[in-house]
Amino acid sequence: KLDVKVLRYMSSDEFRVLTAVEMGSKNHELVPLTLIAQIAGLRHGGSHKIIGELAKKNLVAKIKNAKYEGYRLTYGGYDYLALKTFVKRGSVSSVGNQIGVGKESDIYIVADESENQLVLKIHRLGRVSFRAIKSKRDYLQKRKSASWMYMSRLAAMKEYAFMKVLYDNGFPVPQPIDQARHCVVMELIDAYPLRQISEVKDPGKLYSDLMNLIVKLAQYGLIHGDFNEFNILVKDNGDPILIDFPQMVSISHFNAEWYFNRDVECIRTYFRKRYNYESMLYPKFKLDVNR
Numbered sequence: 001k002l003d004v005k006v007l008r009y010m011s012s013d014e015f016r017v018l019t020a021v022e023m024g025s026k027n028h029e030l031v032p033l034t035l036i037a038q039i040a041g042l043r044h045g046g047s048h049k050i051i052g053e054l055a056k057k058n059l060v061a062k063i064k065n066a067k068y069e070g071y072r073l074t075y076g077g078y079d080y081l082a083l084k085t086f087v088k089r090g091s092v093s094s095v096g097n098q099i100g101v102g103k104e105s106d107i108y109i110v111a112d113e114s115e116n117q118l119v120l121k122i123h124r125l126g127r128v129s130f131r132a133i134k135s136k137r138d139y140l141q142k143r144k145s146a147s148w149m150y151m152s153r154l155a156a157m158k159e160y161a162f163m164k165v166l167y168d169n170g171f172p173v174p175q176p177i178d179q180a181r182h183c184v185v186m187e188l189i190d191a192y193p194l195r196q197i198s199e200v201k202d203p204g205k206l207y208s209d210l211m212n213l214i215v216k217l218a219q220y221g222l223i224h225g226d227f228n229e230f231n232i233l234v235k236d237n238g239d240p241i242l243i244d245f246p247q248m249v250s251i252s253h254f255n256a257e258w259y260f261n262r263d264v265e266c267i268r269t270y271f272r273k274r275y276n277y278e279s280m281l282y283p284k285f286k287l288d289v290n291r
């Protein structure tokens, strides 16, 4: 799906035109060819030929509305622009296998200039129904006609910002490396999601590590909001790493206690059902979170 060959065989004129489509998208849902030519600074005929080539490579899509013929950037084109930025900065120099398809993202193994393996997470909002996303994410409620590009870029920026704050404060999350457009580059964690682990060596230890993590986060002012077996990787030594936090809320949120209890309950239920592990001990918002 992420066609790396396209990256190699792209002329500078093609790149100019693609960038022009992106710039035009800021105030046009459908970017008119005349505007594309104007931004790219090419003759109209020149842009026409090049945009045809970009369309063939699925980097832009040609769309006709009632008034005019225009183009919009595709996810492929947006991926290309983000990758180009990472390559220029040296944070990515090659793209490897896809290792995950999340609900709202694609995950690839990539390598940087020094051949360190990293993870590239490409946010793909708008792939599931808009309503489903809208109900979950407060920042969208402020913007009625948010486009998929805008939503995905916002998700990536938010993820990178949270990951940086958490990482810098000693929380077990992947090290954030770089961010551009709808993409985040981060440390590759050598571990499997809790969901895929049928036998945990010491369920009591992992259970209390996870509960402590929920409490530590809350003492820091944050509630994960979706603390579940898909978002937790467990390393060989048993240590958990939190990989995904799209719905983080503040402990001053009016429903904070409800979110906190839901995260706690999610882990309790999972350990009971999956590992037949139950503990009398679990954190309580009022007792364990100093406000």
Ligand code: ADP
Pocket: 099, 100, 101, 102, 103, 104, 105, 106, 107, 119, 121, 174, 186, 187, 188, 189, 190, 191, 192, 193, 230, 231, 243, 244
């Ligand atoms: P989504 O939010 O779309 O569900 P996730 O961030 O949860 O995407 O990632 C989906 C899958 O990709 C995870 O279950 C995990 O297997 C893998 N993954 C994501 N980030 C990393 C990482 N930093 N290191 C290793 N594997 C990862």
